Amino acid sequence: PSVTAPSCESGDDPLAGGGLEAPDPVSANMQLLDVDRTSVENIDLLLSRLVGSMDRGNSELAEHSGGSPRRWRAWDPRAASDLTEVDALEMHRWVQDPSPLAWPRARQRMRRNRGGLVAVLRDVSMSMTGVNATWSARVTLALIDAARQRRMRLGYIEFNHRSKKYCHQDGTFFSDDYNAISDAALNLSCQGWTNYEAPLADALREFAALGPGGGAGGQPRQQRHVLLITDGVPTHGDPEVRLQRARAQDLGVVVHSVYLGWPLRYPPALEALSESTRGSQFAAFYQPPKRHPSPVRTRVSGEVKEPRKRAPLGSGLDSGYICVVER
Incomplete structure (x- = not known):
């Protein structure tokens, strides 16, 4: 299925057919946006x-009626289905x-949690223009690739002072159409202010429309994650x-929150949001970049050697790189 913004600002589907041009469009899109090598490593x-x-949650055992018998527990006579599990x-x-x-x-009966849900909230306000965008x-494309490997459904939202939610034409937000979502993430246009x-x-x-996240009805707990990427404090909303x-x-x-800015100026609202939900x-x-030395002439051959430079990737930075630290 194709993906389109529900605001229907345009009658055309800008993402239709995503993934038909290359065997692996997600990886191809990542290569298009590769910044310098050090930034990619970060x-x-x-x-x-x-x-x-996410992996820690996926490896946990949770009670499930279709799982394998793992341990014994007291019989609950209120659950008629449990009668078949009682020791004769x-x-x-x-x-x-x-x-x-x-x-x-x-x-x-228990089984390991599989899959889950991830929502990426990406700031496209005016201050994100350039390297930050x-x-x-x-980063969004890399997370899409990680979600694909883990069979996690993914949703994508861009925001400035307004929220632009990308959904399928049937209104579905969380999707496993990774190619189409990666095409949406290629947008580098930035304008407006900031609203968390x-x-x-x-x-x-x-998330709420899908019901509670805990294992009601014998279903395993579903992993639910949000990644919020921004470079500023809110100017609109609460x-x-x-x-x-x-x-x-x-x-x-x-x-989980990623702040594009100096660590000591980390927005208190982001800190409180991640801490209260146990996010990173x-x-x-x-x-x-470090200042490159001037060209030098070797003593033996007299050959002039230019200082060694890092080879850039794709359309990334000419110099310097994005450094990442965890708080």
Whole structure:
């Protein structure tokens, strides 16, 4: 299915057919936006920490009616389906002398959590123009690739003072159409101001529409993550996003934040948002290159050698790189 912005500003689908031009459009799009080699290495380090949180959740065992019997638990007579899991010998003994204080044991079926949901909220306000836009788009593409490998459905929102949510034509937000979402992430146009509240509200509304995140009805807990990438403090909406913080906690959503700026100026609203939901916090800032020495002439051959320079990748930075630190 194609992907389109629900605001329907244009009647055409700008992302239709994404993924038909190349065997692996996600990787091809990443190569288009590759910044210099050091920045790409730092992106890999950032993603390794983010997906580490996802992988820990995916490796956890959760109770599931279709899982394998892993351990014993007390039989719950209120669940009729549990009767088939009760140990026959203990049930026979219990029937001879029934007591609510000593229920027979039943098999507890469990399986490892698989998949999950990820929403990327990417700042496209005016201050993101240039290097920040390219770098944040490249991070988004890397996360799309990580989600694809882990079979996680992904949603994508761009925001300035307004929120622009990308959905399928049928209204579905979370999708496994990674090629089309990666095409959307190639957008480098930036304008407007900054509002955290609107995109967070949109993303949490989509999580809420899928029901609670905890294992109700014998279903495993579903991993739910948000990655918020921004370079500024909010100028519109609630700067503290109090309602969204509480809502994220209720829904079991983990909000990871990446601030494009100096670590000591990390926005308090971002810090509170990630801390309250047990998410990771990163600061990414431009690191100027070291001053290159002047050309030197070798003593033996007299040959003039230029100082060694890092080879840039794609359409990235001419010099310097984006440094990433975790808070």
